[in-house]
Amino acid sequence: MQISSRFTIAVHVLICIETFKKDMKTTSDFLASSVNVNPVVIRRILQQLKKAGIVEVKRGSGGADLARDPADITLLDVYTAVESVEEGRLFHFHENPNPQCPVGSNIHNILDDRLKRIQDAMEDQMRSVTIRDVMEDACRIISAP
Amino acid sequence: MQISSRFTIAVHVLICIETFKKDMKTTSDFLASSVNVNPVVIRRILQQLKKAGIVEVKRGSGGADLARDPADITLLDVYTAVESVEEGRLFHFHENPNPQCPVGSNIHNILDDRLKRIQDAMEDQMRSVTIRDVMEDACRIISAP
Protein backbone atom coordinates (compact mmCIF):
# COMPACT_ATOMS: atom_id res chain seq x y z
CA MET A 1 0.00 0.00 0.00
CA GLN A 2 1.42 3.28 -1.06
CA ILE A 3 0.90 6.86 -0.10
CA SER A 4 -1.46 8.26 -2.73
CA SER A 5 -0.17 10.21 -5.70
CA ARG A 6 -2.01 13.27 -4.40
CA PHE A 7 1.05 13.99 -2.30
CA THR A 8 3.57 13.96 -5.14
CA ILE A 9 1.13 15.81 -7.35
CA ALA A 10 0.70 18.49 -4.69
CA VAL A 11 4.45 19.00 -4.41
CA HIS A 12 4.73 19.06 -8.20
CA VAL A 13 2.05 21.74 -8.31
CA LEU A 14 3.77 23.88 -5.70
CA ILE A 15 7.04 23.69 -7.60
CA CYS A 16 5.27 24.72 -10.78
CA ILE A 17 3.58 27.66 -9.14
CA GLU A 18 6.89 28.97 -7.86
CA THR A 19 8.73 28.27 -11.08
CA PHE A 20 6.27 29.89 -13.44
CA LYS A 21 4.55 32.58 -11.42
CA LYS A 22 6.54 35.42 -13.02
CA ASP A 23 5.89 34.35 -16.56
CA MET A 24 2.38 33.02 -16.64
CA LYS A 25 -0.90 32.56 -14.88
CA THR A 26 -0.76 29.19 -13.11
CA THR A 27 -4.28 28.00 -13.82
CA SER A 28 -5.54 24.52 -13.10
CA ASP A 29 -5.36 23.84 -16.83
CA PHE A 30 -1.74 24.86 -17.01
CA LEU A 31 -0.78 22.88 -13.92
CA ALA A 32 -2.75 19.89 -15.15
CA SER A 33 -0.79 19.84 -18.36
CA SER A 34 2.53 19.77 -16.53
CA VAL A 35 1.44 16.94 -14.26
CA ASN A 36 -0.58 15.32 -17.03
CA VAL A 37 -3.83 14.74 -15.20
CA ASN A 38 -7.34 16.11 -15.49
CA PRO A 39 -7.65 19.77 -14.38
CA VAL A 40 -10.33 18.79 -11.88
CA VAL A 41 -7.81 16.63 -10.06
CA ILE A 42 -5.60 19.69 -9.71
CA ARG A 43 -8.47 21.84 -8.51
CA ARG A 44 -9.39 19.33 -5.83
CA ILE A 45 -5.82 19.21 -4.58
CA LEU A 46 -5.60 23.00 -4.68
CA GLN A 47 -8.70 23.12 -2.52
CA GLN A 48 -7.09 20.86 0.06
CA LEU A 49 -3.93 22.97 0.02
CA LYS A 50 -6.05 26.09 0.36
CA LYS A 51 -7.89 24.74 3.39
CA ALA A 52 -4.49 24.10 4.95
CA GLY A 53 -3.47 27.71 4.29
CA ILE A 54 -0.74 26.73 1.86
CA VAL A 55 -2.05 28.35 -1.33
CA GLU A 56 -4.45 31.00 -2.48
CA VAL A 57 -6.61 30.34 -5.48
CA LYS A 58 -8.38 33.06 -7.42
CA ARG A 59 -11.71 32.34 -8.92
CA GLY A 60 -12.66 33.94 -12.23
CA SER A 61 -9.37 35.65 -12.92
CA GLY A 62 -7.67 32.38 -12.22
CA GLY A 63 -4.35 31.16 -10.97
CA ALA A 64 -2.85 29.91 -7.72
CA ASP A 65 -0.18 31.39 -5.48
CA LEU A 66 1.61 30.31 -2.37
CA ALA A 67 -0.05 31.73 0.72
CA ARG A 68 3.17 31.71 2.74
CA ASP A 69 6.91 31.81 2.46
CA PRO A 70 8.13 28.59 0.78
CA ALA A 71 10.59 28.24 3.65
CA ASP A 72 7.57 28.00 5.90
CA ILE A 73 5.87 25.11 4.09
CA THR A 74 7.15 21.67 4.99
CA LEU A 75 6.53 18.44 3.16
CA LEU A 76 4.64 17.33 6.26
CA ASP A 77 2.29 20.27 5.85
CA VAL A 78 1.59 19.19 2.29
CA TYR A 79 1.24 15.56 3.30
CA THR A 80 -1.30 16.17 6.02
CA ALA A 81 -3.17 18.59 3.76
CA VAL A 82 -3.84 16.07 1.01
CA GLU A 83 -3.81 12.77 2.90
CA SER A 84 -7.33 12.05 4.07
CA VAL A 85 -6.37 9.71 6.92
CA GLU A 86 -6.55 11.42 10.28
CA GLU A 87 -3.49 12.34 12.25
CA GLY A 88 -1.52 9.44 13.61
CA ARG A 89 -2.92 6.66 11.52
CA LEU A 90 -0.20 5.42 9.22
CA PHE A 91 -0.86 1.81 10.19
CA HIS A 92 -4.15 0.09 9.61
CA PHE A 93 -5.36 -2.24 12.34
CA HIS A 94 -7.67 -5.20 11.99
CA GLU A 95 -10.91 -4.49 13.82
CA ASN A 96 -12.27 -6.43 16.78
CA PRO A 97 -9.42 -8.65 17.87
CA ASN A 98 -10.54 -11.41 20.21
CA PRO A 99 -11.11 -9.88 23.66
CA GLN A 100 -10.79 -13.32 25.26
CA CYS A 101 -7.23 -13.76 24.04
CA PRO A 102 -4.55 -12.04 26.11
CA VAL A 103 -2.76 -11.04 22.92
CA GLY A 104 -5.87 -10.02 21.03
CA SER A 105 -7.21 -7.93 23.87
CA ASN A 106 -3.89 -6.14 24.34
CA ILE A 107 -2.63 -5.77 20.80
CA HIS A 108 -2.96 -1.99 20.85
CA ASN A 109 -1.29 -1.69 24.24
CA ILE A 110 1.52 -3.82 22.90
CA LEU A 111 2.09 -2.13 19.54
CA ASP A 112 0.79 1.44 19.55
CA ASP A 113 3.92 2.97 21.09
CA ARG A 114 6.30 1.28 18.70
CA LEU A 115 4.18 2.13 15.68
CA LYS A 116 3.86 5.72 16.76
CA ARG A 117 7.62 6.02 16.93
CA ILE A 118 7.91 4.71 13.39
CA GLN A 119 5.39 7.20 12.14
CA ASP A 120 7.09 9.97 14.10
CA ALA A 121 10.40 9.15 12.44
CA MET A 122 8.80 9.51 9.05
CA GLU A 123 7.01 12.72 9.94
CA ASP A 124 10.09 14.28 11.52
CA GLN A 125 11.95 13.71 8.31
CA MET A 126 9.08 15.20 6.33
CA ARG A 127 9.02 18.21 8.59
CA SER A 128 12.71 18.82 8.00
CA VAL A 129 12.24 19.52 4.29
CA THR A 130 10.60 22.72 3.08
CA ILE A 131 9.33 23.81 -0.30
CA ARG A 132 12.24 26.22 -0.40
CA ASP A 133 14.65 23.28 -0.13
CA VAL A 134 12.83 21.50 -2.92
CA MET A 135 12.84 24.67 -5.05
CA GLU A 136 16.59 24.93 -4.67
CA ASP A 137 16.92 21.37 -5.93
CA ALA A 138 14.54 22.14 -8.77
CA CYS A 139 16.36 25.28 -9.90
CA ARG A 140 19.70 23.53 -9.83
CA ILE A 141 18.44 20.54 -11.79
CA ILE A 142 16.42 22.50 -14.33
CA SER A 143 19.20 24.97 -15.11
CA ALA A 144 21.86 22.24 -15.33
CA PRO A 145 23.56 21.92 -18.71
CA MET B 1 -3.81 5.82 2.41
CA GLN B 2 -2.70 3.46 5.09
CA ILE B 3 -0.28 0.60 5.30
CA SER B 4 -2.44 -2.51 4.99
CA SER B 5 -3.58 -4.42 8.05
CA ARG B 6 -1.53 -7.39 6.88
CA PHE B 7 1.41 -5.85 8.67
CA THR B 8 -0.23 -5.51 12.08
CA ILE B 9 -1.86 -8.90 11.62
CA ALA B 10 1.52 -10.45 10.86
CA VAL B 11 3.04 -9.00 14.01
CA HIS B 12 0.01 -10.11 16.01
CA VAL B 13 0.47 -13.61 14.63
CA LEU B 14 4.16 -13.74 15.52
CA ILE B 15 3.40 -12.62 19.06
CA CYS B 16 0.75 -15.32 19.37
CA ILE B 17 3.09 -18.01 18.09
CA GLU B 18 5.69 -17.10 20.66
CA THR B 19 3.21 -16.67 23.46
CA PHE B 20 1.34 -19.93 23.00
CA LYS B 21 3.83 -22.30 21.44
CA LYS B 22 4.46 -24.18 24.69
CA ASP B 23 0.82 -24.74 25.46
CA MET B 24 -0.88 -25.33 22.13
CA LYS B 25 -0.57 -25.95 18.47
CA THR B 26 -0.69 -22.58 16.74
CA THR B 27 -2.82 -23.49 13.75
CA SER B 28 -4.27 -21.01 11.31
CA ASP B 29 -7.64 -21.58 12.97
CA PHE B 30 -6.28 -20.75 16.39
CA LEU B 31 -4.42 -17.68 15.18
CA ALA B 32 -7.44 -16.56 13.19
CA SER B 33 -9.57 -16.62 16.30
CA SER B 34 -7.15 -14.40 18.21
CA VAL B 35 -6.96 -11.87 15.38
CA ASN B 36 -10.61 -12.39 14.50
CA VAL B 37 -10.29 -12.87 10.76
CA ASN B 38 -10.83 -15.75 8.36
CA PRO B 39 -8.23 -18.53 8.67
CA VAL B 40 -7.38 -18.19 4.99
CA VAL B 41 -6.21 -14.64 5.62
CA ILE B 42 -3.83 -16.01 8.25
CA ARG B 43 -2.58 -18.74 5.94
CA ARG B 44 -1.87 -16.24 3.21
CA ILE B 45 0.15 -14.10 5.58
CA LEU B 46 1.96 -17.14 6.97
CA GLN B 47 2.94 -18.02 3.41
CA GLN B 48 4.43 -14.59 2.89
CA LEU B 49 6.31 -14.83 6.19
CA LYS B 50 7.52 -18.29 5.23
CA LYS B 51 8.86 -17.08 1.88
CA ALA B 52 10.79 -14.45 3.81
CA GLY B 53 12.28 -17.14 6.07
CA ILE B 54 10.55 -15.80 9.16
CA VAL B 55 8.32 -18.76 10.04
CA GLU B 56 8.00 -22.45 9.37
CA VAL B 57 4.57 -23.88 8.71
CA LYS B 58 3.76 -27.57 8.99
CA ARG B 59 1.22 -29.06 6.65
CA GLY B 60 -1.03 -31.81 7.89
CA SER B 61 0.13 -31.91 11.49
CA GLY B 62 -0.37 -28.17 11.57
CA GLY B 63 1.03 -25.20 13.36
CA ALA B 64 3.54 -22.44 12.74
CA ASP B 65 6.86 -21.67 14.42
CA LEU B 66 9.43 -18.97 14.16
CA ALA B 67 12.21 -19.94 11.79
CA ARG B 68 14.78 -17.74 13.54
CA ASP B 69 15.63 -16.15 16.83
CA PRO B 70 13.03 -13.45 17.63
CA ALA B 71 15.94 -11.09 18.26
CA ASP B 72 16.84 -11.62 14.62
CA ILE B 73 13.47 -10.65 13.16
CA THR B 74 12.91 -6.92 12.76
CA LEU B 75 9.64 -5.15 12.09
CA LEU B 76 11.14 -4.15 8.75
CA ASP B 77 11.57 -7.83 7.88
CA VAL B 78 7.90 -8.39 8.61
CA TYR B 79 6.87 -5.26 6.74
CA THR B 80 8.73 -6.11 3.54
CA ALA B 81 7.50 -9.69 3.78
CA VAL B 82 3.81 -8.82 3.71
CA GLU B 83 3.77 -5.53 1.86
CA SER B 84 3.41 -6.28 -1.82
CA VAL B 85 4.94 -3.03 -3.07
CA GLU B 86 8.51 -3.47 -4.26
CA GLU B 87 11.46 -2.15 -2.36
CA GLY B 88 11.73 1.60 -2.22
CA ARG B 89 8.25 2.55 -3.26
CA LEU B 90 6.50 4.14 -0.33
CA PHE B 91 5.35 7.08 -2.46
CA HIS B 92 3.11 6.72 -5.44
CA PHE B 93 3.93 8.87 -8.45
CA HIS B 94 1.57 10.07 -11.14
CA GLU B 95 2.51 8.46 -14.46
CA ASN B 96 3.70 10.30 -17.56
CA PRO B 97 4.35 13.85 -16.41
CA ASN B 98 4.68 16.27 -19.31
CA PRO B 99 8.12 15.80 -20.88
CA GLN B 100 7.91 19.26 -22.43
CA CYS B 101 7.67 20.98 -19.07
CA PRO B 102 10.97 21.52 -17.26
CA VAL B 103 9.30 20.59 -13.98
CA GLY B 104 7.33 17.66 -15.36
CA SER B 105 10.32 16.15 -17.13
CA ASN B 106 12.48 16.43 -14.01
CA ILE B 107 10.07 15.67 -11.23
CA HIS B 108 11.81 12.42 -10.32
CA ASN B 109 15.25 14.03 -10.40
CA ILE B 110 13.92 16.74 -8.14
CA LEU B 111 12.07 14.59 -5.60
CA ASP B 112 13.41 11.05 -5.52
CA ASP B 113 16.31 11.77 -3.16
CA ARG B 114 14.18 13.59 -0.63
CA LEU B 115 11.48 10.95 -0.70
CA LYS B 116 14.01 8.18 -0.33
CA ARG B 117 15.35 9.82 2.79
CA ILE B 118 11.87 9.94 4.26
CA GLN B 119 11.31 6.29 3.53
CA ASP B 120 14.75 5.46 4.92
CA ALA B 121 13.91 7.21 8.17
CA MET B 122 10.82 5.09 8.52
CA GLU B 123 12.62 1.88 7.62
CA ASP B 124 15.55 2.58 9.94
CA GLN B 125 13.11 2.94 12.79
CA MET B 126 11.40 -0.29 11.78
CA ARG B 127 14.72 -2.06 11.61
CA SER B 128 15.56 -0.99 15.13
CA VAL B 129 12.70 -2.96 16.67
CA THR B 130 12.80 -6.75 16.84
CA ILE B 131 10.15 -9.32 17.65
CA ARG B 132 12.07 -9.96 20.87
CA ASP B 133 11.54 -6.31 21.85
CA VAL B 134 7.86 -6.60 21.08
CA MET B 135 7.62 -9.86 23.03
CA GLU B 136 9.12 -8.16 26.07
CA ASP B 137 6.43 -5.48 25.84
CA ALA B 138 3.80 -8.16 25.39
CA CYS B 139 4.88 -10.22 28.39
CA ARG B 140 5.05 -7.17 30.62
CA ILE B 141 1.62 -5.93 29.55
CA ILE B 142 -0.11 -9.31 29.63
CA SER B 143 1.20 -10.24 33.08
CA ALA B 144 0.45 -6.82 34.54
CA PRO B 145 -2.04 -6.79 37.43
Place this chain on the structure above:
DNA sequence: ATCTTTGTAACAGCAAACATTACAATCATG
Protein backbone atom coordinates in the same frame (compact mmCIF):
# COMPACT_ATOMS: atom_id res chain seq x y z
C1' DA C 1 -7.31 -45.35 6.21
C1' DT C 2 -8.77 -41.54 8.55
C1' DC C 3 -8.54 -37.13 10.42
C1' DT C 4 -6.52 -32.77 10.64
C1' DT C 5 -4.47 -29.06 8.63
C1' DT C 6 -2.19 -26.49 5.07
C1' DG C 7 -1.79 -24.37 0.28
C1' DT C 8 -4.17 -22.22 -3.16
C1' DA C 9 -7.55 -21.11 -6.54
C1' DA C 10 -11.77 -18.83 -7.47
C1' DC C 11 -14.94 -15.50 -6.69
C1' DA C 12 -17.48 -11.69 -4.39
C1' DG C 13 -17.86 -7.24 -2.05
C1' DC C 14 -16.23 -3.01 -0.81
C1' DA C 15 -13.67 1.24 -0.39
C1' DA C 16 -10.53 4.53 -2.16
C1' DA C 17 -8.18 6.39 -5.92
C1' DC C 18 -8.38 8.37 -10.11
C1' DA C 19 -10.81 10.13 -14.40
C1' DT C 20 -14.25 12.76 -16.69
C1' DT C 21 -18.32 15.62 -17.79
C1' DA C 22 -21.06 19.29 -16.68
C1' DC C 23 -22.39 23.55 -14.97
C1' DA C 24 -23.27 27.33 -11.64
C1' DA C 25 -20.59 30.89 -9.19
C1' DT C 26 -17.10 34.26 -9.63
C1' DC C 27 -14.15 37.77 -11.38
C1' DA C 28 -11.63 40.96 -14.68
C1' DT C 29 -12.27 43.79 -18.35
C1' DG C 30 -13.52 45.73 -22.62
Place this chain on the structure above:
DNA sequence: CATGATTGTAATGTTTGCTGTTACAAAGAT
Protein backbone atom coordinates in the same frame (compact mmCIF):
# COMPACT_ATOMS: atom_id res chain seq x y z
C1' DC D 1 -22.73 45.32 -17.67
C1' DA D 2 -22.21 41.66 -20.83
C1' DT D 3 -18.70 38.52 -22.00
C1' DG D 4 -15.07 35.33 -21.64
C1' DA D 5 -12.15 32.85 -18.63
C1' DT D 6 -11.70 30.24 -14.62
C1' DT D 7 -12.80 28.05 -10.27
C1' DG D 8 -15.71 25.08 -7.08
C1' DT D 9 -18.18 21.12 -6.84
C1' DA D 10 -21.50 17.57 -7.75
C1' DA D 11 -22.42 13.42 -10.21
C1' DT D 12 -20.89 9.40 -12.27
C1' DG D 13 -17.85 5.80 -13.96
C1' DT D 14 -13.69 2.80 -13.93
C1' DT D 15 -10.18 0.55 -11.91
C1' DT D 16 -7.41 -1.44 -8.32
C1' DG D 17 -6.15 -3.60 -4.12
C1' DC D 18 -7.78 -5.30 0.26
C1' DT D 19 -10.46 -8.29 2.65
C1' DG D 20 -13.73 -12.17 3.21
C1' DT D 21 -15.40 -16.70 1.99
C1' DT D 22 -16.03 -21.29 -0.05
C1' DA D 23 -14.04 -25.22 -1.75
C1' DC D 24 -10.93 -28.80 -2.26
C1' DA D 25 -6.56 -31.21 -3.34
C1' DA D 26 -2.02 -32.15 -1.06
C1' DA D 27 0.43 -33.44 2.99
C1' DG D 28 1.33 -35.47 7.34
C1' DA D 29 0.24 -37.88 11.93
C1' DT D 30 -1.73 -41.76 14.20
